[in-house]
Amino acid sequence: MEWRVWPGEWYLDAGALLIALALDLALRELPSNLHPVVWMGKLVSLLERVGPSAESKAAALAWGGLMAVFVPVLAGGLAWLAANGLRELGPVPYLVGVAALLSTTFAVKGLAQAAKTVQDAMGEGSMGEARYELRSLVSRDANSLDQSMASAAAIESVAENTTDSYIAPWLAFALLGLPGAFAFRAVNTLDSMIGYRGRYEYLGKASARLDDAMNLIPARVSAAMMLAAGALCRLPAGRGWRWALTGRRLTASPNAGWTIGAMSGLLGVALEKSGHYRIGEGLGEPGPRHIGASIRVAYAVAAVGIPVAVGVLTLRGLATG
Numbered sequence: 331m332e333w334r335v336w337p338g339e340w341y342l343d344a345g346a347l348l349i350a351l352a353l354d355l356a357l358r359e360l361p362s363n364l365h366p367v368v369w370m371g372k373l374v375s376l377l378e379r380v381g382p383s384a385e386s387k388a389a390a391l392a393w394g395g396l397m398a399v400f401v402p403v404l405a406g407g408l409a410w411l412a413a414n415g416l417r418e419l420g421p422v423p424y425l426v427g428v429a430a431l432l433s434t435t436f437a438v439k440g441l442a443q444a445a446k447t448v449q450d451a452m453g454e455g456s457m458g459e460a461r462y463e464l465r466s467l468v469s470r471d472a473n474s475l476d477q478s479m480a481s482a483a484a485i486e487s488v489a490e491n492t493t494d495s496y497i498a499p500w501l502a503f504a505l506l507g508l509p510g511a512f513a514f515r516a517v518n519t520l521d522s523m524i525g526y527r528g529r530y531e532y533l534g535k536a537s538a539r540l541d542d543a544m545n546l547i548p549a550r551v552s553a554a555m556m557l558a559a560g561a562l563c564r565l566p567a568g569r570g571w572r573w574a575l576t577g578r579r580l581t582a583s584p585n586a587g588w589t590i591g592a593m594s595g596l597l598g599v600a601l602e603k604s605g606h607y608r609i610g611e612g613l614g615e616p617g618p619r620h621i622g623a624s625i626r627v628a629y630a631v632a633a634v635g636i637p638v639a640v641g642v643l644t645l646r647g648l649a650t651g
Contacts (some may be wrong), residue, residue, distance in 0.1 A: 337410070337417040338424050340647025344640045347500065349429035351636060355439050366434050366512070370405060370519045377401070378533065380489035391531040394524070398536035401520055413508045429510055435503075435511040436496040440630045441488060442625045447483045452477060456559040457628060467491075467598040469526070470603065480599045488599075488624040489593035492556060492631045494518055498548035504642035509541065517541050526543035542584055543601055553592045555638065559597040559630030567614065570595035577609040597600045597623050 338346070362368045375581035377397050382389035409431065416427040444466045451460035460480055461472040467487035472480060498518075502510035524534030553574050561567040570592045577591020578584075591609050594601045597620050600610035 337413040338428065340643045340650075342421060342425055343428070343503070344643045345425050346428040346432055346501060347636070347639060347643070349425065350433040350436075351632075353429060353433040354357055354437065357433075358433060358435075359440060360549070366405075367519060368638050370516050370524060371578040373401060373404075374520055374523050381533065387532045391535060394533040395536040396528075397524075397533075398517070398520060398540050401443065402513040402516040404544070405516035406509035409512035410507075410509040418437065431508060432503060432511055433580065435515040436499040438496050438629070441491050441495045444629060445484050445488050445621055445628075448480070448627075450613060452621075453483070458483060476584045478615045479602065479604065481618060481621055482599070483603070484621045485518060485593060485597070485599070485602065485616055485624045486586075486590050486601050488621075488628050489556070489589040492589055492628050493545055493549045493552040493585065494630060497547055497552040497555065500639040501548055501551065501642065504639045505646065514544060517544055522535055540638050545585045549588050551638075552635075553588035555598060555631050555634045556592045556596070559590070559627055559634050561624075562634075563596075564629055566598070567596070567598040569598070573610055580607040580609055582606065593624055593627065 347480070371501055374397065377400075379395075379608075381397075412431060413424070413428055416424040419427075429573075444463070447462050447463045448467065451457075453464055457477060457480070457521070461475060464472040464475070464480060466482055468483045470483065472483065473485060499511045499514050502514040502618065506513075517537065517540050520537035521534070524530040525538035525541060526534060534592040557567045557570050560570050573595030574588050574592040576586035577594060579587065581587035583592065587609065594613065595608035597616070598613050599616040599620050600608060600613045601616065602608040
């Protein structure tokens with residue numbers, strides 16, 4: 331058996347990416363007991379339980395650093411073994427198997443559906459349900475949010491997650507194959523579970539910093555794609571660009587403000603997280619219809635992102651012979 335850094339030829343990976351997108355758009359998510367990202371989450375929870383007490387700051391910081399290395403390396407390593415094994419079976423098993431595995435590392439339809447559920451609940455006048463459904467999109471407490479603030483939260487999540495949910499995993503796959511996509515998703519899972527201040531201040535610090543570093547380029551690429559997508563949707567890309575430049579300085583994250591600012595300018599609404607930032611000062615207040623508009627932009631970002639990822643795959647193929 332020949333072990334390869336990139337098990338599949340670039341054109342096989344390009345085909346796998348397109349099939350994976352079709353699977354994501356056409357099928358439901360795998361059951362939780364079969365989903366690799368759920369397994370990653372269970373591993374993170376296990377490592378958290380067996381690790382040192384959070385009261386020991388130095389020990390928690392060290393353990394968190396080990397987690398930030400171990401979980402992505404394990405996820406990427408297993409994906410590398412799977413990809414190599416599939417390639418030994420032939421081009422068709424590789425194409426189908428990698429597509430199926432890759433589809434678990436990103437979510438285009440899932441992101442849109444989560445936001446649409448919030449929009450629909452608001453449209454039916456059920457703010458209680460809308461706040462409840464927001465839990466799948468944001469970590470903030472939604473219980474006191476009015477319609478405008480809840481709409482802003484949903485739109486911000488759609489904007490920011492164009493990076494995390496699909497553009498970044500696609501770019502990781504294009505550059506590093508299936509192991510890259512799985513390693514990225516592992517880092518993102520770590521950040522979403524323990525990358526918070528307070529209880530996880532020290533345990534999650536390494537994961538949060540690693541996630542920020544890995545998204546430095548994808549977030550800016552996503553913002554550029556969002557502006558291109560906005561232009562395709564006949565939205566004011568110039569205003570989006572101005573607010574992307576402003577928004578990047580207003581968020582604690584070095585990455586989130588780029589796409590949130592771009593979305594704010596494209597839709598012409600102010601996006602605020604109370605006590606943290608307000609992007610789009612002077613623009614209108616968001617409502618349910620703007621959630622729908624953000625979903626359309628997000629789908630357009632995916633439409634722009636796929637050919638870019640295929641282009642990166644092509645360049646990788648040329649570079650590696």
